[in-house]
Amino acid sequence: MLRISWSRFLLGGVVFYVAANAVFALLYLISGDAIANARPGSFADAFFFSIQTMATVGYGQMWPATVYANVVVTIETAIGLMIFALATGLGFARFSRPTARVLFSRVAVIGPHNGVATLSFRAANLRHNQILQAEVGVVLLRDERTQEGDTIRRFYDLKLARHRSPVFAMTFTVMHAIDHDSPLHGATAAMLHEHNAELIVTATGIDETIAQPVHVRTSYLPHEILWDHRFVDVFCWTEGGRRVIDYRRFHDTVPLSAAP
Numbered sequence: 001m002l003r004i005s006w007s008r009f010l011l012g013g014v015v016f017y018v019a020a021n022a023v024f025a026l027l028y029l030i031s032g033d034a035i036a037n038a039r040p041g042s043f044a045d046a047f048f049f050s051i052q053t054m055a056t057v058g059y060g061q062m063w064p065a066t067v068y069a070n071v072v073v074t075i076e077t078a079i080g081l082m083i084f085a086l087a088t089g090l091g092f093a094r095f096s097r098p099t100a101r102v103l104f105s106r107v108a109v110i111g112p113h114n115g116v117a118t119l120s121f122r123a124a125n126l127r128h129n130q131i132l133q134a135e136v137g138v139v140l141l142r143d144e145r146t147q148e149g150d151t152i153r154r155f156y157d158l159k160l161a162r163h164r165s166p167v168f169a170m171t172f173t174v175m176h177a178i179d180h181d182s183p184l185h186g187a188t189a190a191m192l193h194e195h196n197a198e199l200i201v202t203a204t205g206i207d208e209t210i211a212q213p214v215h216v217r218t219s220y221l222p223h224e225i226l227w228d229h230r231f232v233d234v235f236c237w238t239e240g241g242r243r244v245i246d247y248r249r250f251h252d253t254v255p256l257s258a259a260p
Contacts, residue, residue, distance in 0.1 A: 001090050002097065009094065013087060020083065024050040024076050034069035037061045054080035098207050100214040101126040106251045108199065108220045109229040110178070117178040119158070121220065122231060123203060124171040124250060131205035131214065134168035136160065138176060139202075140183050142195040156183035158199075168205055171234065171245055192222035199225070229253040 001009060025046035028034045038045040049062050053076050064070045108121035125131055140156040159182070161175040178184045191197075199220040207214050232252045234245050 002093060006094070009090075017083075020079070021047055021050040021054060024054070024072065027072050028069065031066060031068045034064065034066050034072070036063050036065035050076065053077060054083075056080070098210055098212040098214045100131065100203065100205070100207075100216040102131075102203055102216045103247075103250065104201065104218040105231070107224045107226050107229075107253065109226045109231060109253055111228055111230045111256055113175060113177070118161075118175050119178060119184065119199075119225075120173055120175040120231070121201070122171060122173055122234075122250060123168075124245060124247070125168050127207075129207065129209045131168040132166065132208050134165045134172070134203065134205035136163055136172070136174055136201065136203045138174065139200045140197065141200060142192070142197040144195070158183065170243075171250075173231070174201070189222060189225070189227055192225065197222055226253055228256045230256060 001012075004012075025043055028046040028049065029041065029043065032040065035046060035049050038049065045062065049059075052059055052062075053073050056077065064073050103124045103126050105122035108119060110117060110119050112118065113120070123136065138158040138160060140158055142154055142156075143151050144154045145151050158176045161177065163174075165172055176182065176184075178187075187197075200217065201219065202215065202217045204213060204215045206212070230253060232249050232254055234247070234249050236244060236246050238244055
């Protein structure tokens with residue numbers, strides 16, 4: 001309930017509310033004469049009586065007429081109080097929960113950087129405020145076979161050229177040099193597919209507006225890692241001399257053979 005969209009959250013709340021009142025309406029109809037001034041066997045009257053009871057808005061022309069009806073009213077009132085308390089808590093939690101709104105590039109690329117093969121991908125802050133003390137971590141997951149013939153899932157932390165930024169305001173290119181100490185040294189695209197490899201990326205920081213920690217994650221599968229590619233430049237300048245990011249090209253890459 002905290003992760004779904006607001007439209008689904010509100011729709012789910014309405015559906016649950018209607019369903020709960022429909023159930024209690026059927027309970028009132030079981031007795032037949034439980035509700036005073038209600039039309040005999042009328043589901044609509046029982047349903048709206050249930051809504052008045054659960055919402056504790058007070059009764060008009062209808063009220064509980066029997067001991068059975070008062071028992072059901074007591075149970076429904078108690079359940080209604082718990083439902084409204086839970087809905088209020090969930091709504092407040094959704095409003096107060098900080099979100100990072102960090103955009104990651106759809107793909108990662110591998111290409112030379114300063115003469116060394118380098119894995120890189122992009123991250124951008126979509127908020128107007130800044131993320132302080134931003135940190136990013138990358139972990140390589142792949143299947144490996146032990147000497148006993150068992151297949152296990154190994155985790156390798158990738159050393160990054162820069163994993164921390166005091167202020168994350170615009171964009172951040174994460175790079176890992178594939179040298180002799182890298183778990184990716186000697187790897188190929190076919191090997192990553194064969195070993196069911198995956199790159200797990202996590203990013204954390206502090207939202208400067210609400211001073212609360214935020215975090216986000218993403219992952220890259222072998223088919224989302226482009227070999228011998230590089231990202232296109234996304235920085236440009238406005239007429240007023242302000243540096244901005246062209247997000248239309250944020251995910252674009254070019255093969256090294258076509259790079260100028």
